[in-house]
Amino acid sequence: MRQEKVFALVDCNNFYVSCERVFDPALAAIPVMVLSNNDGCVVARSNEVKALGIRMGIPVFQCDTMIKRHNIRVFSSNYTLYADMSRRVMEALKQFTPDIEIYSIDEAFLSLTGLRCEEYAAYGREIRQTVMKWTGISVSVGIARTKTLTKVANEIAKKHSRYGGVVDLSKSPERELDFYLGRLGVEDVWGVGHQYAKLLRAQGIKTARDLKYADMKWVRKRMTVMGERCVLELRGIPCFGLDRYPVSKKGIRSSRSFGKSVATREELEEAVASYVSRAAEKLRSQNSCANILIVYIKTNKFRRDEPQYANSLHIRLKEPTANTIDLTRHALHGLGKIYKPGYRYKKAGVLLEGIQPDSLIQLHLFSSLDYGGRERGESLMDTVDRINRKWGRGSLRLAAEGIRQRWKMRRSMLSPAYTSKWEELPVVRV
DNA sequence: TCTGGGGTCCTAGGACCC
DNA sequence: TCTGGGGTCCTAGGACCC
Numbered sequence: 001m002r003q004e005k006v007f008a009l010v011d012c013n014n015f016y017v018s019c020e021r022v023f024d025p026a027l028a029a030i031p032v033m034v035l036s037n038n039d040g041c042v043v044a045r046s047n048e049v050k051a052l053g054i055r056m057g058i059p060v061f062q063c064d065t066m067i068k069r070h071n072i073r074v075f076s077s078n079y080t081l082y083a084d085m086s087r088r089v090m091e092a093l094k095q096f097t098p099d100i101e102i103y104s105i106d107e108a109f110l111s112l113t114g115l116r117c118e119e120y121a122a123y124g125r126e127i128r129q130t131v132m133k134w135t136g137i138s139v140s141v142g143i144a145r146t147k148t149l150t151k152v153a154n155e156i157a158k159k160h161s162r163y164g165g166v167v168d169l170s171k172s173p174e175r176e177l178d179f180y181l182g183r184l185g186v187e188d189v190w191g192v193g194h195q196y197a198k199l200l201r202a203q204g205i206k207t208a209r210d211l212k213y214a215d216m217k218w219v220r221k222r223m224t225v226m227g228e229r230c231v232l233e234l235r236g237i238p239c240f241g242l243d244r245y246p247v248s249k250k251g252i253r254s255s256r257s258f259g260k261s262v263a264t265r266e267e268l269e270e271a272v273a274s275y276v277s278r279a280a281e282k283l284r285s286q287n288s289c290a291n292i293l294i295v296y297i298k299t300n301k302f303r304r305d306e307p308q309y310a311n312s313l314h315i316r317l318k319e320p321t322a323n324t325i326d327l328t329r330h331a332l333h334g335l336g337k338i339y340k341p342g343y344r345y346k347k348a349g350v351l352l353e354g355i356q357p358d359s360l361i362q363l364h365l366f367s368s369l370d371y372g373g374r375e376r377g378e379s380l381m382d383t384v385d386r387i388n389r390k391w392g393r394g395s396l397r398l399a400a401e402g403i404r405q406r407w408k409m410r411r412s413m414l415s416p417a418y419t420s421k422w423e424e425l426p427v428v429r430v
Numbered sequence: 431t432c433t434g435g436g437g438t439c440c441t442a443g444g445a446c447c448c
Numbered sequence: 449t450c451t452g453g454g455g456t457c458c459t460a461g462g463a464c465c466c
Contacts, residue, residue: 035434036433036434036435037434038432038433038434039434040433041433041434043434057434058433059433060432060433061432064432225439226440249436249437249438250438251436251437251438252436253435253437254435254436255434255435255436256434257433257434257435300433301433302432302433347434349435409434
């Protein structure tokens with residue numbers, strides 16, 4: 001007999017805020033928020049902040065008054081801390097099962113297939129307790145027969161504390177499922193974003209339940225095969241399995257908005273060179289090469305009063321490489337072609353595509369480097385990576401990246417690197 | 431003054447080939 | 449008086465996710 005699939009979604013509650021709270025107990029029970037890069041938007045909110053009606057993703061300057069009035073503690077993104085805490089949470093989850101898909105920095109899907117169904121909820125509670133004990137992070141667990149329904153279960157668990165953080169919909173009768181789906185807005189369904197929500201609402205499809213019973217032909221036509229899968233999943237028919245193994249990236253990008261706008265070509269060059277370094281580092285860390293490099297620059301689209309310009313250049317390399325020096329040369333050459341003086345630039349970035357394993361690369365017949373040259377380049381990069389891993393990113397870098405880097409992003413409210421820098425470890429007073 | 435960053439997948443349409 | 453059809457590959461653009 002073939003067993004029905006069952007999934008659990010483990011999702012950290014207000015993850016970035018929770019990370020800050022682990023190391024600063026004074027933050028418990030007071031309103032806390034964490035901002036995006038460049039201290040631009042609100043990307044994580046404690047429950048107190050959510051209760052104030054501050055929406056996810058809004059620019060922080062739009063809630064300045066609220067911040068002052070309610071004494072909200074505001075933090076810049078401390079990505080080093082969050083990544084390390086994420087690793088700890090995932091390690092805890094791996095103790096439960098090898099059948100795990102790390103879906104994002106704060107979420108993982110687990111397969112419960114094989115467990116007895118009366119054990120699911122207890123298992124969920126055990127996961128919750130273990131993660132809390134090991135890491136100090138609180139998680140919610142949603143259990144269901146499809147990934148999309150685990151998202152629904154998880155939302156219910158988060159919204160209603162009476163469920164104790166664990167909701168199991170895997171054995172719920174259809175009638176009960178429909179009740180929950182009827183209370184969930186269609187925009188809250190996994191796979192329905194802003195645009196589709198508008199389209200669906202215009203069709204009178206307002207809740208997750210409406211979508212579940214929508215006309216499949218219409219959905220397929222207007223929302224592609226992804227929409228179709230979404231509906232099937234709501235009906236309890238699994239379309240997405242567990243992706244246990246991380247696959248290597250098909251595209252790698254590095255881009256940043258500048259802390260303040262940049263007008264000179266020299267500064268743009270520094271920024272682009274440093275983004276290339278970061279992207280190439282990621283490329284090498286998955287043992288790949290790329291043969292397409294895209295470089296782009298743009299002005300601040302929100303500044304209606306300023307002249308706007310944006311451009312990008314697609315560069316196809318003769319042969320794939322992961323060498324920062326080669327990639328930087330191409331990127332700066334490309335930048336020279338699209339740069340126009342007289343604008344205040346807000347953002348620049350690079351994308352690497354055409355990614356392939358470095359064991360399989362096809363060298364160009366008239367390679368710019370003889371094989372020995374290529375090998376020397378590889379071992380140079382290897383050395384750079386090892387030094388930077390040991391002494392911190394950017395310890396060793398190309399002069400092209402600049403020294404002062406005045407364009408760097410703002411992070412004026414950063415918490416300490418509690419878990420990854422000796423000099424910033426928390427101190428316990430006895 | 432101040433509006434993030436890094437990914438994925440799907441489709442339509444053009445180029446090209448036979 | 450007359451201008452094919454079908455397959456494949458690639459790319460740009462648009463949707464989504466966290």
